Amino acid sequence: MQAPVEDLVTQFTDDAFAKEDRVCQRTRCQALIRKGDPCHYVAAYDPAQPGRFVCAACYGWYRNKPATTARVNALPDPQYIRQSVSAAQSRASVNPPPVMAMSNTAPNLSVSGLMLPPAIPAVPHKSPHGPSVHVPSAWRHVPQSKNSRGSGNVMMLPPASSGYSTQHMHYAAQRERWARMAHNPPPAEMISLEMWAVFEAGGKKKNLRANNIGSICEGVKDIDALSTARELAVIALETLIPRVKAFFPQFHWREDEFVVRDSKWVDLTRHPSPQPYFYSECLHASNRKGSKATVFKSKQFMLFVIVPARQWEEFEAFREKLQSSPPVHAQHLSASSLPCSTVSTPVLPQCTTTSEPSSPLFLSNEIVSTMASSVFDRSISQDVLHPQPENKDTASSSNTGAMSAKRHHRHSSSTSSGSTPLPPQKKVAMTFSPPDRDQIKEALQYGGACEFDVNTVFRQKILHVDFYAIPTRDVDELVDKKAAFDIRDVELSSGTMRLDFSASALIGVGAFKTAQMAQLTLSPLRDSGIGSSANHSIVLKRPYIDDHPNEARPPFTRYTLKDDCNILYRKANALYWAKALLQMTYRFVDRAVEDALVPPPFEIPHLRFVDAGLIFAYSDVPPTTGQSVRTGSAVNLAYLVEEFIPTSSDKFVKYIHNSNAEPCFLVDTKAEEIAKFLAFTQHVQYVKTGGQVYISDYQGCGPLLTDPQILTHPDVSEGRKLFSEGNVEKGVALFETQHICNMFCRWGGFRLRAFSCGSKFNSVTT
Secondary structure (H helix, E strand, C coil): CCCCCCEEECCCCHHHECCCCEECCCCCCCCEECCCCECEEEECCCCCCCCEEECHHHHHHHHHCCCCEEECCCCCCHHHHHHHHHHHHHCCCCCCCCCEECCCCCCCCCCCCCCCCCCCCCCCCCCCCCCCEECCHHHHHCCCCHHHCCCCCCCCCCCCCCCCCHHHHHHHHHHHHHHHHHHCCCCCCEEEEEEEEEECCCCCCCCHHHHEEEEEEEEEEEEECCCCHHHHHHHHHHHHHHHHHHHCCCCCCCHHHCEEEECCCCEHHHCCCCCCCCHHHHEEECCCCCCCCEEECCCEEEEEEEECHHHHHHHHHHHHHHHHCCCHHHCCCCCCCCCCCCCCCCECCCCCCCCCCCCCCCCCCCCCCCCCHHHHHCCHHHHHHCCCCCCHHHHHHHHHHCHHHECCCCCCCCCCCCCCCCCCCCCCCCCCCCCCHHHHHHHHHHHHCCCCCCHHHHCEEEEEEEEEECCCCCHHHHHHHCCCCCHHHCCEEEEEEEEECCHHHEEEECCCEEEEEEEEEECCCCCCCCCCCCCEEEEEEEECECCCCCCCCCCCECCCHHHHHHHHHHHHHHHHHHHHHHHHHHHHHHHHHHHCCCCCCCCCCCCEECCEEEEEEEEECCCCCCCCCCCCEEEEEEEEEEECCCCCCCCCEECCCCCCCCCCCCCCHHHHHHHHHHHHHHHHHHHHCCCCEEEECCEEECCEECCCEEEECHHHHCCCCCCCCCCCHHHHHCHHHHCCCCHHHHCCCCCCCCCHHHHHHCCCCC
């Protein structure tokens, strides 16, 4: 069997020179090919395998290699074609007609006025391929065929062009298309980018998204994983620069100063390496047992387009000057009302408005034009404090039709001779009202009696902790890996936690667990969620043994550390699966709404489960007998930690109990609509999982949900204990009889089958 060898292709295309910087694809070279340098394509022996783009040195090496075969006869000889064209044109008239290709024989040329082209003398060449080239000077009076009537705009070829059809006219476009597909195969390895526009506030920021500019964030999918740092920077700049300019078009943004960085604070615009930037982070070990191979897994990476601190300070100063300027309606006196006065009031030039309206903080509702960039070529202080004077022509024209487009700046102190200065603006009168005597007396009595409660400090303790965040995974990923929540597969963050162990620190006592406030500080801070700021307020939940005869109250009997961890681990796993199932439901809703011909007649609530995780607290191990120093630290406490849910405006609501699929009775209209939507999510999860699982025990406040339960069908568990104690399996078995379809279930865009119980109460089904 012949061994595979490289197949050298003679270049007649534009890829003989590199159109951009790239790397030589020969394994032993990998030299950088600059833009404009020779870049040759070497095909593989197997046509099904892609070729390589190599530098000039490697091309010479392949050419001199004995095993390399060159396809020198793959295309017609261009020298022979040029000689044929020159010979034909020299025998034609002074202004010859266009050169066309035809066969050497032209039968049935009996039409008067149609002559054969002159013969071409033989030109020595190597085994020519393709037709000869002639000058069809006699084709000017070609008669139309009798059957050509009603043929429309069908292009007719001359009779002498036997063997050709109109398809040959598309040869150039088709050749370019297939050459592009052959030389640039679509990459099969893709990544996605999440790009943020932020401003620099000095130094490296742990949470750059806090400096977001105008909530500008864009996501891009199907990015070639082999993209270099500079290519990624170009993508980010081209995507976000138009959004930044539209955010505040009055300011002259200098986009050439923008910097693109990744989450590790690496400047991609100055990264020297021509290698793929994110490709190595997408390679993971294979899941096959005993395999050392790596597989590619697509990931999402974060890029930041950063406005430098100096430019952002200029922008804030400019915005502050515009905000401090009086509104347009305050210009009750204009230059036309004072015949001898000249006022230095710059006029905004007429420009095309952008697609996004200007912020009302900066422009009044009467102004729709934007400031041209040329106005801000000078400094902002000169533009605001020393505006350029207008000429009389501009002032007279602007008074008639462009008064609404004026921006009232501060008047210049200098006026022309004989001018009358404008009167100063009227100051707003300041009023003073002293507080009531009785009220201030009461405030002094309470405010003056200051006593320090030392117990508020002595009851607090600082613990060293490890925090394991509960991520949001795709259901497909959980199904493929058959995985439960595992702290070995999630992000670990260490830090300290401040909490109060007294009973007065409890903020709530449930049927099975207690809740108390604490402050968490992780090092380093996380990008978002729990632990993204110092002294982050969190809620700690811990189970207890219900051994009280009537009402649960302190002191509480706790489980052993081992049982405590098992209970909390099951609760974390239930929340882990609940996040995935709710995400699957919203993807189903988004797809259905996108494919529907008409939008749904209702608003879809946007809900999510709280950010949560597990915390393990450490304490020093006391020395054993014979030891004088402590040996280390060990885990002595475990908590389920959740983000704090503020309940200032909304109340905590129980939407659906885990013992019944019917929503709870609620008086509040908004809460009732959320309960119906959550019942609809159970319908979707039940149908899309084949009647095996759905989320229950929905409860929360506002858009946040907490403490879910995962209910599975009895056939799923097969006698085993799945998830937590709240897994009421009979609820899934009775779901079709207990669930009542509502307006969300009955909308035709979702195409959900109504169950028997729902059809009794609702006559409309889909």
